[in-house]
Amino acid sequence: MKIRVILSGLLLSASIHGEGEPPPLIRHTWAGALSPFTSTETSISTKGEVEVRITPRRGAVYSYRTSLSLPELEQLDSQLDLSGFLAETPPPVGTAGLPEIPDLGMNTLEITRAEKKRMLKFQREESLEPLVQTLRLLVGQAVAVNEIETDGNIYSAISRLGKDPAQVLQPGRLKKPLTKYIGRTADRQHLEWALTGLAATSTPEEFAAVVATGLKDEKRGDLMSNAIPSAPKEHEAALCPVLLDFLETHDTLPKLSKEKKYALEAFPRRLGAQGYKPAIPFLIARLERSGQGKPPSGSVAELAEMGAEGVRAVIPFLNRDDGQQRCRAVEILAITAALAPGKHPAQSYDEAEYAEIRPLLRKILPQLTTMAGSDPDQAVKYTVARELHRIQEAIEP
Structure with a gap:
């Protein structure tokens, strides 16, 4: 079952990393109007280290750290392979088979693997949906932990x-x-x-x-x-x-x-x-x-x-x-x-x-x-x- 997380921005960003550190495996931005957040920033390194930084429309900015296990990293890698995102001839962008959702916002996805690197801007892409859903779950996890730790909306968490x-x-x-x-x-x-x-x-x-x-x-x-x-x-x-x-x-x-x-x-x-x-x-x-x-x-x-x-x-x-x-x-x-x-x-x-x-x-x-x-x-x-x-x-x- 998928968790539904409504976000205005999901950013897997190198800005979280310090000078001299390797670039993140994935960078992803999702910006839309219907969201409780002004922006979110997340970084996933090649070692599976994750940091999520969220800026709510109301309240203070907060950060959350976790790490992906080897099986979770392998799942992420498999989703990337299946998407064909880094293939010599990537699949065309399309939303066939995906339900219509108002205010999809704009996604910007940048992925680096070895010498390969690609960036794509899109509203919704069928081949990338499993990968994007995994990224949303990480942000949802950060939001849930923050709600619990700050005595926020426990039911939502x-x-x-x-x-x-x-x-x-x-x-x-x-x-x-x-x-x-x-x-x-x-x-x-x-x-x-x-x-x-x-x-x-x-x-x-x-x-x-x-x-x-x-x-x-x-x-x-x-x-x-x-x-x-x-x-x-x-x-x-x-x-x-x-x-x-x-x-x-x-x-x-x-x-x-x-x-x-x-x-x-x-x-x-x-x-x-x-x-x-x-x-x-x-x-x-x-x-x-x-x-x-x-x-x-x-x-x-x-x-x-x-x-x-x-x-x-x-x-x-x-x-x-x-x-x-x-x-x-x-x-x-x-x-x-x-x-x-x-x-x-x-x-x-x-x-x-x-x-x-x-x-x-x-x-x-x-x-x-x-x-x-x-x-x-x-x-x-x-x-x-x-x-x-x-x-x-x-x-x-």
């Missing part, structure tokens, strides 16, 4: 990552500034956006470590607990032990902020979505604390998503003296039945997982049938009668 950061040039360059921003912003929405960006630019372990630090911070724990966004599956899995630690630490505390109370309800749902089985003892402890007219201290329905281990942990509650605990056990088992393969494709167990669950449900079916007719607690009788058919359907081979 994160949006430059697009829906597929793997296709964005050097997304990892945003990781360090994002981590620092996460540690200082006091705005919940901005924090959520920054965490979204961090998940796109860091490993699952790095992401989980930043979240864990925020949750344990006395001053910022409330903010972090209410701002963790949905993340890629691997990052969600890495978060599980962090979220469970938070739940075990705070679940029985008498006084909590509204943010932490929200987290005590939201975090179990995330653990359930991952089928995180180390959370079973915590959820069972919650279920144990229910009864005697008291509801569980928080959600326990996630036990239904913990596979056969979750079912085994819940079944003993069918024999408890407390009617409320028996009701909750039946409800959890009914949810497990509803997650049988094919019931709800987006949420169901796969057939291999459910093959372990089905015999456990089949084994308790006679007990449930008896409870539906003779349990001393009317609420239990009603609950079993209501849910029995779902469990019966789930155990059919």
Whole structure:
């Protein structure tokens, strides 16, 4: 996916280099009217050293440095070769196949390679589009880092990552500034956006470590607990032990902020979505604390998503003296039945997982049938009668 970056000028310029230094590999100028910048200047050396200098229409000039890896340099070189820009007979300038864009501005491209050198002025050139797009991504990277470091438009910075950061040039360059921003912003929405960006630019372990630090911070724990966004599956899995630690630490505390109370309800749902089985003892402890007219201290329905281990942990509650605990056990088992393969494709167990669950449900079916007719607690009788058919359907081979 390409990042869309609207610029008034992109200049890969020798003016950035000092006297006696070799000329840059590429020089490129893009000047147009519809842009937040008066000009931008960027230099790429033959060694892959990059410097971007941007002059906004408002605000101070700023610079950004990075470097291209060998594969990135090879990609740039390949784009240059494919364009035919330095060929003995360069292809004619043309825009066939390119969508019309108003105010294209004027490009000036100068490339030096060994003894070959060429400069071309154009509005848009199909053969050079991949190369020019790579250059725009470097400028977009500079703009994004500046927005983050100066507490600017964090949403704009994160949006430059697009829906597929793997296709964005050097997304990892945003990781360090994002981590620092996460540690200082006091705005919940901005924090959520920054965490979204961090998940796109860091490993699952790095992401989980930043979240864990925020949750344990006395001053910022409330903010972090209410701002963790949905993340890629691997990052969600890495978060599980962090979220469970938070739940075990705070679940029985008498006084909590509204943010932490929200987290005590939201975090179990995330653990359930991952089928995180180390959370079973915590959820069972919650279920144990229910009864005697008291509801569980928080959600326990996630036990239904913990596979056969979750079912085994819940079944003993069918024999408890407390009617409320028996009701909750039946409800959890009914949810497990509803997650049988094919019931709800987006949420169901796969057939291999459910093959372990089905015999456990089949084994308790006679007990449930008896409870539906003779349990001393009317609420239990009603609950079993209501849910029995779902469990019966789930155990059919």
